[in-house]
Amino acid sequence: MQSLQDFREETRTWLEQNCPDSMRTAMVQEEVVWGGRNAEFTNPDSKIWLERLAQKGWTCPTWPAEYGGGGLDKDQAIILREELVRINARPGLTSFGISMLGPVLLEYGSHEQKLEHIPKIVRGEIRWCQGYSEPGSGSDLASLATKAELQGDTYLINGSKVWTSYADKADWIFCLVRTDFEVPKHSGISFILFDMASEGISTKPIQLISGSSPFCETFFDDVKVPASNLVGRLNEGWTIAKRLLQHERTMISGFGLSSGQSDNGGTTSTISSLEGTAMSYRGDSAKLSDPVLRDQIAQFKIDSDAFAYTSTRSIEESKQGQGPNATSSMLKNYGCELNKRRYELMLQAIGSQGLGWEGEGFNDEELQLTREWLRSKANSIEGGTSEVQLNVIAKRVLGLPDILSMAQK
């Protein structure tokens, strides 16, 4: 058995030799690597870095080596993360396959399904999207109505999804469908995977208040999906759906960390130091001259540090292989609210220069800040609203009587 110290040294040496210099700088939005059939590498080093990481399975360090993962235990994974942080290495791959689908597929998928999909996630060959929300099913996700009917060994899927992040760029979708309309809503849902290139699928981007269109409406019109693509048991998809949401919430909660990696909702590219920015825009040198803003920034930073400690503690406390638990709702809610606070304070910090929309008179960072501030408002809606997270905490963590139990009866 290799000692952890040896592992650290080997890892350090490997990273020194294999991580390109440009991959040791802060991530910028345009260079985030999402992978997929049509993967874009605006920086050629990104491709090299991804391939090298994927070769060792280190895009997914703790996943089983059998399916292409890194096969590391928890302690080794911590060391790898520390060593990556030490050289300021960028994540090689950002994907919903890694942060959402992979963990539940490993838990609930068949051996064949894992063999087919996991290695492609590790290598970034397939880009996944999430078919969850529907026009009539937001917070009440379990009321979803997209229908899957079994005809022989094929499911026929009809219906529509909304807020499908990057559906227009994704190769495959993991999707919640109703397979039984006669039973209570939670008991008739199944979890199924299919190729977005299948006949009968169309997508339409939705323009947001920030001006960007990361989300889509997705329509299914007689889409044929092999029955073998169903994950877990028929009509037991809700369990998988909830499990996946825990992983999603853990991912989103990372937006609350100042070191959180860029993803579809949070970014650290513009926001570096709130206090430094506030002082430079005001021309302050020793001390921030606005005492109210100074107090608010201090309070924010204290909460932000306390949150970071809590995130770390949650990882330390969770036993190996256990993954996220009900505290993921707490972290998701707090992290999102923190991220929103950060953008509001940043806007206050730079004053009218933070209100530009486009064109002359503003630099790129200022214009990006305006958009990111607006985008951050979705943090407390996506992945379950803050109110839903508070419901989950009240019920699952605090054991308070279920507010919805009467409504469901």
Place this chain on the structure above:
Amino acid sequence: MALVLSEDQQLLKDSAKSFCEQIAPVSLLRKLRDSKDELGYDQAVWTQMIELGWAGMAVPESYGGFDFGHGGLGVVLEETGRTLLSSPLISTVLIGATAILELGNETQKQQLLPQIVAGELLTALALDEHTTHRPSRVATTATKVEGGYSLRGSKTFVLDGHIANKLITVARTSGETDSEQGLSVFLVDAAAEGVSIQRTIMVDSRNSSNVQFSDVVVPSEALLGDLDGAFESLSKVLDIARIGVAAEMLGSIQAVFESILVYLKQREQFGVLIGSFQGLQHRAAEMYSEIELCKSVVRAALSALDDPEKSSQEIAVIASMAKAKLSEVFFLVSNEGIQMHGGIGMTDEFDVGFYIKRARVAQQFLGDAAFHRDRYASLNGF
């Protein structure tokens, strides 16, 4: 940085918890208050705490202590906070022993620390002179006289002043009021001529006092630490004390929150448990989140104290973070403690009132949330 307790710390915490529940529940504080107890703490309980070794928890073995670190003392303080145990643990162990360790010379440490560990010496820190905490704002003077110093001035909010044998007194030996330069610390016998101590009955039923020094002469050996240059070491002492008080507050906060949860699951109105109301559920869930952050900050701060690689600056930052955060959350939870219990929360018979009273005193002690946010900002250069 250890954010989870070690096995030894967990064992200590469990035993402290059962001690406090069985020997020193809130009813003990109630009894001391109602009987207008002269001492304001129970000597028999304090003796048992000494026997358990709590007074030597963070004292090195070379001075008669048990070298269990601040992480150890921290979990004990957390448990005493749960039941609002009134004892000299904060004044003498958390602050007194720390002051002697940080400021004292070898002779002073050899002489005084074993006495604290054995429960033979009680101390009180005489620092504040105004209604709000600002450690440099010291007008009390100590002037050089034949063979020693003469102290003149008055102090307020002196925790355990009326039971202490020695007052750890901060005085100005040079410089202007509010200057960090020119401060010195003296060990003054509480019985010395010219010392007058007036016990003040505070809302939290703990011991506090006003102390007057009227030309009190102390010998040269009474000087604790550097002449004129005590501020830096004093700040370290205060930071350790702030973190310890934050740990105590964490225990109190959890006790209130647990009481709220019990009530939400037992009180019925409109034919249902009030805990099923979303208006209360969300507030409870938000408190839970804030308390989780508090736990992490306290663990991080305590483990920073036991990490020899941490600089005084780093400890100052995390101490202010902890005291600010815990003060803020104790304020929130103690208020909700009353509101969510409804009318019963307003009754003296129910314990939650003791916690809101303790909350306001603990919030202000050694600097409130606003003081520490200001300090945190300055320490971080903005």
